Amino acid sequence: MNEGTSRIFCSVCREYGRKHRRNPYGNEGSRNMQMSALEEHNNSLLHKEALRLQMASKDKSLPIVERPIYVKPLMSKTAGSIVEAVFRRDPHDVEFIQSVQEVVHSLEPVLVKNSQYVHILERLLEPERMIVFRVPWMDDKGEPHVNRGFRVQFSQALGPCRGGLRFHPAMNLSTAKFLGFEQTLKNALSPYKLGGAGGGSDFDPKGKSENEIMRFCQSFMDELYRYLGPDQDLPAEDMGVGPREMGYLFGQYRRLAGGHFQGNFTGPKIFWSGSSLRTEATGYGLVFFARLLLAEMNKELKGLRCAVSGSGKIAMHVIEKLLSCGAIPITVSDTKGFLLDEDGFDYVKFSVLRDIKVQQRCLRDYLKSYTRARYFENAKPWNERCDIAFPCATQNEIEQSDALNLVNSGCRILIEGSNMPCTPQAIDILRKGKVLIAPAKSASAGGVAVGELELNHEYNLMHWSAEDFESKLQEMIKQTYEKSIKEANNYGFPKDSPEALVHGGNISAFLNLAQAMSDQGCV
Ligand SMILES: NC(=O)c1ccc[n+]([C@@H]2O[C@H](COP(=O)([O-])OP(=O)(O)OC[C@H]3O[C@@H](n4cnc5c(N)ncnc54)[C@H](O)[C@@H]3O)[C@@H](O)[C@H]2O)c1
Numbered sequence: 001m002n003e004g005t006s007r008i009f010c011s012v013c014r015e016y017g018r019k020h021r022r023n024p025y026g027n028e029g030s031r032n033m034q035m036s037a038l039e040e041h042n043n044s045l046l047h048k049e050a051l052r053l054q055m056a057s058k059d060k061s062l063p064i065v066e067r068p069i070y071v072k073p074l075m076s077k078t079a080g081s082i083v084e085a086v087f088r089r090d091p092h093d094v095e096f097i098q099s100v101q102e103v104v105h106s107l108e109p110v111l112v113k114n115s116q117y118v119h120i121l122e123r124l125l126e127p128e129r130m131i132v133f134r135v136p137w138m139d140d141k142g143e144p145h146v147n148r149g150f151r152v153q154f155s156q157a158l159g160p161c162r163g164g165l166r167f168h169p170a171m172n173l174s175t176a177k178f179l180g181f182e183q184t185l186k187n188a189l190s191p192y193k194l195g196g197a198g199g200g201s202d203f204d205p206k207g208k209s210e211n212e213i214m215r216f217c218q219s220f221m222d223e224l225y226r227y228l229g230p231d232q233d234l235p236a237e238d239m240g241v242g243p244r245e246m247g248y249l250f251g252q253y254r255r256l257a258g259g260h261f262q263g264n265f266t267g268p269k270i271f272w273s274g275s276s277l278r279t280e281a282t283g284y285g286l287v288f289f290a291r292l293l294l295a296e297m298n299k300e301l302k303g304l305r306c307a308v309s310g311s312g313k314i315a316m317h318v319i320e321k322l323l324s325c326g327a328i329p330i331t332v333s334d335t336k337g338f339l340l341d342e343d344g345f346d347y348v349k350f351s352v353l354r355d356i357k358v359q360q361r362c363l364r365d366y367l368k369s370y371t372r373a374r375y376f377e378n379a380k381p382w383n384e385r386c387d388i389a390f391p392c393a394t395q396n397e398i399e400q401s402d403a404l405n406l407v408n409s410g411c412r413i414l415i416e417g418s419n420m421p422c423t424p425q426a427i428d429i430l431r432k433g434k435v436l437i438a439p440a441k442s443a444s445a446g447g448v449a450v451g452e453l454e455l456n457h458e459y460n461l462m463h464w465s466a467e468d469f470e471s472k473l474q475e476m477i478k479q480t481y482e483k484s485i486k487e488a489n490n491y492g493f494p495k496d497s498p499e500a501l502v503h504g505g506n507i508s509a510f511l512n513l514a515q516a517m518s519d520q521g522c523v
Helices: 026-042 045-058 077-089 094-113 116-124 173-189 210-227 243-261 278-296 313-324 347-358 363-369 400-408 424-432 446-455 457-462 466-490 500-519
Strands: 129-138 144-155 161-167 195-201 233-237 305-308 331-334 337-340 374-377 388-390 413-415 436-438
Touching: 077 094, 077 116, 094 116, 094 173, 094 424, 094 500, 116 500, 129 173, 129 210, 144 161, 144 173, 144 210, 144 233, 161 173, 161 243, 161 446, 173 195, 173 466, 173 500, 195 210, 195 233, 210 243, 233 243, 233 278, 233 446, 278 313, 278 388, 278 413, 278 436, 278 446, 278 466, 305 313, 313 331, 313 347, 331 363, 337 363, 347 363, 363 374, 400 424, 424 436, 436 500, 446 466, 466 500
Parallel strands: 161 195, 161 233, 305 331, 305 388, 388 413, 413 436
Antiparallel strands: 129 144, 144 195, 331 337, 337 374
16 A cells, blocks of 8 residues: 555645645545545634634724634644634634644654543643632722732643743733743653643733732732632742742732641752752753754754843843853844844853843843944844754744744754744744754753752751752753653654754653543543
């Protein structure tokens, strides 16, 4: 029998479809198979949504959705129906649906091999618990305000939840679900027995006084504390939440819940990163991951040009670690634009940059000290000549045109700091451009590792040194890398293919979760 493949094309979604075995009954039979697959696709909700958006963009009287749902290239019937069920349940959860599509796409060979995983995956895609609550607070003038708080405890199948809190005006339930889902897989890929959660608030800490931030954090915790605890869920940092906010959140948590959990707490650092390497860990881990990938290619980081986006906790610690490895970080960015220093930052320049950030000044101020540098307003750093890209700002920060720029600017490795930094269209371009992608699920899991070390009783007794932490972190990063490569190989993705780590990581994490869920009666 001819084992070749043929493909179908949907002119609305503008994507090539699922591969078929070539029909043994000749061209006519093959055409029939293609037609029935196309018909099946045309009847799917995802296709109908694409059609609706296409019409809305032509007919100005129809409302246009701000960020339309991207319809992934046609999947197998099973995978497509899993995504469709998620879409049908919550059609407006754009970020969540995007991350589900990416993961389901990776899992297609797993679902084909063993159909019992279909039900487990369907179960997994519905969060265990979603908490949405009111957060009232007073500003310094005595004016009342109300924000919305979220915590999505996505899965506790492997252990108690861990996951970030994000304070950002664009925060919503879809983002909390997407962050919780990504964190669940990230934790499942780590060597620790942990569940995953995500959450935060649409509160914007920018421009608020210390007292306003403290009052907000206290009010936020007034509601959330009842769902937290070391055996239940412990929050961590994410965008807009750093050591200061974690300190205020922990203080209020301790006041409200301390009595309930006496004996369970191993110390005040329980989820307060006041004096450990928790804040540094994610950024450092990204650089360790890059070093590991390069070592596999018999290369080193030294002398490589690195484009970094963002200038927050992750980005700044990436730059710090890149400098110590002899690499050349050349950019940082924020919501207003990006800063380029063609000669690269060094330790002295980095301290100038750090002062600018601490004083919350504009990145442009760097030019006052270093006139050869340039600042580009409303632009992203992906058009600059570089070997490695470290997106460390926010989801979907790399769009199709940015991916094209990256490929053309010589970038060969992309290390994801932010969760889901690339749009699906960007991933297609990167894959075709043979850019190796290190997914956030494995590369940015450093925070999870150090969080667990902090909780470790041994650590509290022994006060590990920074070197001890770093070697533990490197060990953990290596383990996630090896697990991802192993499953990529098992499911036929060559080790050096651009998405081997993405698919291998998703498969390894899912199999770990699926085993636990199945053992527990799937619950
Ligand atoms: N903090 C953690 O422990 C952690 C762990 C894993 C992943 N992440 C992810 O890393 C990313 C950065 O987190 P962080 O903790 O550094 O946050 P942060 O709040 O400290 O910094 C975020 C940075 O991104 C910039 N930024 C935000 N939106 C942007 C946009 N639309 N365009 C350009 N720049 C933008 C901000 O100006 C800021 O410099 C997030 O996507 C987060 O989910 C964080």
